[in-house]
Amino acid sequence: MKFLLLILLFCFLVPTFCLTGKFWQFTDQHYDWIYKYKSEPHSGECRKGEGDAGFYGDYNCDIPWLTVASAIEEMSIIEPNVDFVINSGDTWPHATGSAEEKLQTIANVTNLIRKYFPNTPVFYSPGNHDFEPKHDCAPGANTWLAQMAQAISPILNTEQKKTYLQGGYYSQVIGGIRVVIMNTVLYYRSNKYTSSASGDLSNQYAWITSQIDEAYENDEKVLFVGHVPPGHAERFGFNNFHDQYTDPFMKVFEEHPHKEIILASLYGHLHSDSFRLTENAGPLLLSPSLTPWKNYHSSLGVPNNLGMGRLFSYDKQDQTLLKYEQYYADLQTCNENLKLKWQLEYDSSQEPFYMEDLSLISYEKLYIKMKNDEKMFSDYLNFNILKYKADSCDSDCRTRQFCAIKFLHTDDYDICKIIQDY
Known part of the structure; x- marks a missing residue:
């Protein structure tokens, strides 16, 4: 009783504390359970041979268990009292392994989150590497969805499991926010089934x-x-979906009569820190990956540092998303010192962006600022790869970046790239 009175007194004296909710998002762990320290990086793997693969990971490979575990533990230290935790997919590495090992990896990471956040709802959105074969998600109920549902069964209730088995999607209402987990691997450009x-x-x-x-x-x-x-990769320029799905998918949101209640859509996959603008259906926020792996298939592939996680704050009265804090670790320094040091990279409400909140209007203002302020755009590019050593951004690079942010629909994006009018 005394403890409750103390909480009420504190809320009276510091009301913003009790009226602010928080939640974590982290994504693209790509945990490699065979990662070998001082092995030779080869085709995205650090598993054999003698070389210079670092203790916590390598820019040409995925990451060992200790890095994944450290990130989740640090999240629980920085802010344990969150309303929910989101894992937006790709738990499995870019390397090979069996279907059984893939399911066990997904289960292990899910259970580790539950260990550090024992009384907190945990959400899992499947990534393209989490399917077997990778990228290939068949429409409708299928055996792999059933196996994945079993792997993450501790975080699914009966009703959620029912819709997950139908297509890999489910939802839950927490504090006035309906968290809707989608399966966008259905539309992925490398999904052969679709x-x-x-x-x-x-x-x-x-x-x-x-x-x-x-x-x-x-x-x-x-x-x-x-x-x-949905939309295009800002570094590479390709469409993330098969072409026939981008516009219909976006119309589900942009043509809904009540689209004003959409707070935002959170994604991963591209291993980059970015955002997208919609037609009054909330911003799309892309969270950077935990893995530092460089996409070695393209000259445009860029490594990034370790993206630990993103801590969101929201107003519990009207559910407005207020800000996020992005945490990371400089992989090279951590490997050199044999010490994993997580730190705040930036706060969206502070320098350099100074965003009032995470509404679509605020992101539209940020977009305009970036177009007109080279320093602001340079800061954005720096955060895009988690402060890795960035190359210069020429006119083509700039066009890809701005067109990807502003134009999600395929025809609009193609026109933007041709006439460079963003």
């Missing part, structure tokens, strides 16, 4: 629409979570 298909795969469009409808009726706000974002 390359020549069309229509509403796994009835996900209809289900998303029903989630917005229900949220509106219940006076809730909606937070969407997926792995592969």
